[in-house]
Amino acid sequence: MQSCWFGDVEAGQCTPFTGDAAACARRVREIHISMDPFVPLDWQQAVSCGVCRDRAEYLALLQKVCIAGSEQAVREQYAAKDVELLQMVRTLDEIDTVTNVLSERVADWYQIRHPSFSRKYRRTPAHVLVKSISERNRERGGGALGKVATEITCLADARTALAKEVSARACEVMPNTSALIGGLVAARLLSHAGGLKKLSRLPASAIQVLGARTALFAHIRTHAPAPKHGIIFQHRRVHNAPREVRGKVARVLAGKLAIAARLDYYRGCAVPVFLDDAQARIDRAGTTDGEGKEQ
């Protein structure tokens, strides 16, 4: 028996499929065809089957099925919980880049306007300066410089709101990973891996250096020292750890993250037993005396 989108053909007998385009598209996905041997369908069978009268009608019907099927498939892929989070965290990181670049530029511009001004000894990072420029702009009214400064502060506010949302969404999508490393960093791991499925399939060693690509390839090519940590450095337990155990903390943390990502992908809910155990193990790795050994 050969099945195709418009029906089943068996020993010259054809049973047309009745149903709308969406139902037909769903059926197409369930048809399993062996490719060896394989004979492609013949559109004229659809005519003898009574599905359509001519070529134009055949194509019109088929197109409805194809469009319905592809629309459905796109919708399903976008419905995965991690897809939107991926865009959110990438937007967040790009806003950071943009505001930093623009703030430095505005600060430079401001210094040209005020030849006697210097940022030395003032403890004014660029974003603070930008804020004061934008406030002065509001009071007195100013030119483009003030407007740009105002836009940057607006963007910074949007960033704060977005960061909160990313964090909350990450806790929902990847509860175990977020519990270990925090929502924001967890979301960044997700973004670098390219999705929860991909993250859950990475080995711990890859998670450990995720985001340290340049250092990793420098290590492979020129035998420079291997990177000890990538994005996970952003977590306080790694960057606050004493230098001599930092690599170890990163390794242990990455090991637990690999398990957490798998739990997130396959179970999708927080597992307290695992989390307590993992937290204790990571904390132990951070102490410099010999207690960090695996028991």
Place this chain on the structure above:
Amino acid sequence: MIRVGDVLVSKGEGGVYGERELDGYRVWDPYRSKLAALYLVGTGIELPPDMKVLYLGAANGTTVSHVADYVDVVYAVEFAPRPMQDLLEVARRRKNVMPILADASCPEQYAPLVETVGLLYQDVAQPDQAAIALKNCVFLKKGGYLILMLKTRSVDIRKEPAEVFRDTLDILMSAGLTVIKSTWLAPYHQDHAAIVCTK
């Protein structure tokens, strides 16, 4: 193929991707479409109005829309959902484009939809491009054409493009295909080659 002067064009509803129009025809830009580049650097094959095409790696439907202007039907297979959104929009406006969200290396996914075709066009950025093309040759009729756009840098970045080109030709010929024409697509596309075969 229709040309206005030296410019390759196709006849159909315009405005798909902001393409220029010339005497009521849509200009087919060789810098954006590898198939157009093939027609301009060498011999592409003619696209008669009754031809059926299986197009692997349809992407945003730019080239697809031009091919559809010439032929009877285009089965456009694309794997990624984002470009598929654009491809769907093209399909809604063209009666003969069949968008299929599927993996070109698994032809069984779309076997219930596709009929026997006269042209198999493949433009996928995969390391096993030749193997994917061969798997899809079951849809190709005897004497039909295979046009394979070889992205040598996607096959193996460490190998010389010329070496990848030779290896791919070997794979295709040992599978029983006859290579009619193979050419580089310079100056329009760097390190891209086109291979035209018949079954």
